[in-house]
Amino acid sequence: xxxxxxxxxxxxxxxxxxxxxxxxxxxxxxxxxxxxxxxxxxxxxxxxxxxxxxxxxxxxxxxxxxxxxxxxxxxxxxxxxxxxxxxxxxxxxxxxxxxxxxxxxxxxxxxxxxxxxxxxxxxxxxxxxxxxxxxxxxxxxxxxxxxxxxxxxxxxxxxxxxxxxxxxxxxxxxxxxxxxxxxxxxxxxxxxxxxxxxxxxxxxxxxxxxxxxxxxxxxxxxxxxxxxxxxxxxxxxxxxxxxxxxxxxxxxxxxxxxxxxxxxxxxxxxxxxxxxxxxxxxxxxxxxxxxxxxxxxxxxxxxxxxxxxxxxxxxxxxxxxxxxxxxxxxxxxxxxxxxxxxxxxxxxxxxxxxxxxxxxxxxxxxxxxxxxxxxxxxxxxxxxxxxxxxxxxxxxxxxxxxxxxxxxxxxxxxxx
Numbered sequence: 001x002x003x004x005x006x007x008x009x010x011x012x013x014x015x016x017x018x019x020x021x022x023x024x025x026x027x028x029x030x031x032x033x034x035x036x037x038x039x040x041x042x043x044x045x046x047x048x049x050x051x052x053x054x055x056x057x058x059x060x061x062x063x064x065x066x067x068x069x070x071x072x073x074x075x076x077x078x079x080x081x082x083x084x085x086x087x088x089x090x091x092x093x094x095x096x097x098x099x100x101x102x103x104x105x106x107x108x109x110x111x112x113x114x115x116x117x118x119x120x121x122x123x124x125x126x127x128x129x130x131x132x133x134x135x136x137x138x139x140x141x142x143x144x145x146x147x148x149x150x151x152x153x154x155x156x157x158x159x160x161x162x163x164x165x166x167x168x169x170x171x172x173x174x175x176x177x178x179x180x181x182x183x184x185x186x187x188x189x190x191x192x193x194x195x196x197x198x199x200x201x202x203x204x205x206x207x208x209x210x211x212x213x214x215x216x217x218x219x220x221x222x223x224x225x226x227x228x229x230x231x232x233x234x235x236x237x238x239x240x241x242x243x244x245x246x247x248x249x250x251x252x253x254x255x256x257x258x259x260x261x262x263x264x265x266x267x268x269x270x271x272x273x274x275x276x277x278x279x280x281x282x283x284x285x286x287x288x289x290x291x292x293x294x295x296x297x298x299x300x301x302x303x304x305x306x307x308x309x310x311x312x313x314x315x316x317x318x319x320x321x322x323x324x325x326x327x328x329x330x331x332x333x334x335x336x337x338x339x340x341x342x343x344x345x346x347x348x349x350x351x352x353x354x355x356x357x358x359x360x361x362x363x364x365x366x367x368x369x370x371x372x373x374x375x376x377x378x379x380x381x382x383x384x385x386x387x388x389x390x391x392x393x394x395x396x397x398x399x400x401x402x403x404x405x406x407x408x409x410x411x412x413x414x415x416x
Contacts, residue, residue, distance in 0.1 A: 001025075001032040001110045004103065006039070006096055010115040010239035011073035012196040013080070015149035018113040023153055025111055033161055036081060038074060039091040039099040051358045052304060060369060063362040064180035065331025066238065069194025073240040074172050076195030084156045089169040106165060118236065118243045120146035120274045131282045133293055134386045138275045139268075146274075149244040187414060188330040189224070190231055190365055199235035203246065206230050207253045216262035223323075223334040223411045230266065233366035234332075236273070243270060276374035279384065288373055290354060292382025294389065300352045307355055310345060319402050320344050322415035331365030336405055342379040343396035353380035 003022050013019055026032035049061050062070070078088045091099035096114070103109060126132070126141045175182055184191065192198050206212035212219075212227055222228025235241035247270055254263050280287045290298050313321035313328075323337040333341070338360075345356040357376040361367045377383030381393020388394065406412060 001029040002035065002108055003032055003111045003113070004035045004037055004100070004109045006037045006100075006112070006114040007077075007239075008096065008115040008117070010118065011038075011070065011077055011194075012199075012240050012242065013077070013155070014152040014196065014200075015118070015242035015245050016115050017150055018115050019153060020150055022111070022113045023155075023158075026158060030159070031161075032158070033163060034086045034155075034158060035103075035163065036077075036086060036088045037091070037096070037099055037103070038088060039094050039096045041093065041095045041098075049358070049362060051307070051355050051362075052302070061358070061362050062367065063331075063364075064175070064178075064182065065363065065365040066234070066367055067178055067180060068175050068182055069234055069240075069365060070238050071172060071175060072194040072198075073196065073238055076193075076197060078172060080196075081155070084158065085161075086155065086158070087163050087165070087170065089165065090172055091169070092173060107163070115239075117277075118239060118241075119277055120243055120247060120270065121278075122147050125274070125278065128282060131278060133279075133389075134384050135272060135275045136386065138278075139271055142271075146247050147244055149242055149248050185329045187326070188332065189226055189228075189326075189334070190234060190330065190332040191226065192231065192234075194234060194238060194240055196235075196240045199232070199241035202231060202235070203241075203249050206232075207249055208256075213250070213253055213266060214257065214260055214262045217265040218262075220265065221334070221336045221405055223337055223405065224414060228334065231332075233368075233371075237366040237368040237371075243273060246270060273371060275384075276370045279374060280370045287370075287377070290352065290382070292377045292380070293384065294382050296382045296388075298353070298380060298382055299350070300346075301350045302352065303349070306349045307351055307359075310341075310349060310351075310356075311359060315344070315349075317344060317398055318409075318412045318416060319398050319406065322412045325415045327360075327363050331363060336401070338375070339379060340396050340398060340401050342376055343394070344398060346380045347393070347395050353377065353382075 003026055005019060005022050010016065022034065026034060074090065081088050089103065091102070100112065121144065125144050126138065132138050132141060192202060212230065216230065219228040232241060232246055236243055247267065250263050250266050283293045286293050309315055311324065313325045315321055320341050323333045323341045327333045342356055345351055346353050353376050357373050361372050364372065374383060378385045379394065381388035385394055
């Protein structure tokens with residue numbers, strides 16, 4: 001029996017219900033062969049995308065920084081599977097359906113499973129009809145605890161047999177194959193590899209082998225270095241870490257050290273991620289619309305010249321330019337930095353927030369459609385920010401932000 005499992009952009013084997021189902025089937029058929037599939041439909045391009053075209057916001061784009069860690073995660077996963085005789089097929093510029101059709105033309109597929117995106121809750125945590133528009137109402141309305149993760153399975157109990165397939169199916173592309181070139185920047189806040197093992201190592205380091213998690217609430221507005229925040233978001237974005245695993249590790253930390261403001265705030269942030277996922281499912285196209293879930297009038301000016309100046313760090317605003325320079329060079333900027341540059345984009349430059357969201361989607365190493373669009377709509381005053389319901393959108397004063405979070409200009413000097 002040939003059992004094919006689609007990764008569905010989830011680049012790990014930990015906490016995968018579909019994998020457990022596939023293994024249970026394989027155990028009932030001792031001659032079974034497992035095969036894994038990764039497919040990528042033209043979401044990565046060597047050409048900088050046209051940020052001004054009226055593209056559907058769900059037409060995913062991925063730039064050089066996230067492409068790099070995706071390839072790292074794929075390579076590590078391929079090696080882990082190869083060690084137990086399981087092949088990983090990679091189909092570039094193919095949808096999952098197209099890849100499946102090509103495989104079936106070459107060899108029989110008797111059973112097919114597909115991984116699911118990582119969420120804390122497998123079903124609506126609040127009934128869909130009552131799902132709120134703001135995070136506070138979501139958090140207070142929760143009556144369920146997040147689902148527990150499923151342990152990583154043991155794969156070496158299978159008896160692999162060789163599979164003959166075209167050589168190109170086994171090839172994992174290099175960054176240069178996409179026309180991207182990378183030079184590590186020593187100032188990067190995310191110098192880590194993107195694979196599953198690196199994700200788990202980062203949890204061990206930040207949660208258990210340092211006081212990172214304990215101090216998280218007080219350091220989370222930092223902008224320099226690896227330790228002001230957990231840096232789990234890139235792993236979550238590409239699926240090399242399960243959010244249920246991250247949550248369970250916070251609980252494990254609390255069972256050892258006791259709950260503290262840092263661990264509570266980490267759970268708070270993981271719930272924010274969950275809130276946006278279910279908000280997108282609730283509001284669907286309205287979640288991505290320029291008027292947002294509020295259906296609010298959004299005034300803007302389509303100045304490509306101002307947009308290009310923003311991307312080229314030519315705004316004349318030192319804090320904004322420093323953050324965009326870090327983003328362009330490394331793919332990562334702090335949460336505080338993201339709020340500042342987005343606020344400046346929509347409220348000072350008066351540009352369409354979609355343009356900024358698309359640029360972030362292209363550049364961010366932790367780009368995730370729902371998180372990215374949800375946060376930009378929030379800053380634009382058309383999303384889930386409770387302050388913007390019936391009043392003016394949230395606005396960040398750059399002079400005050402500099403005084404509060406970079407009083408000595410250390411960050412700006414680092415990146416200017």
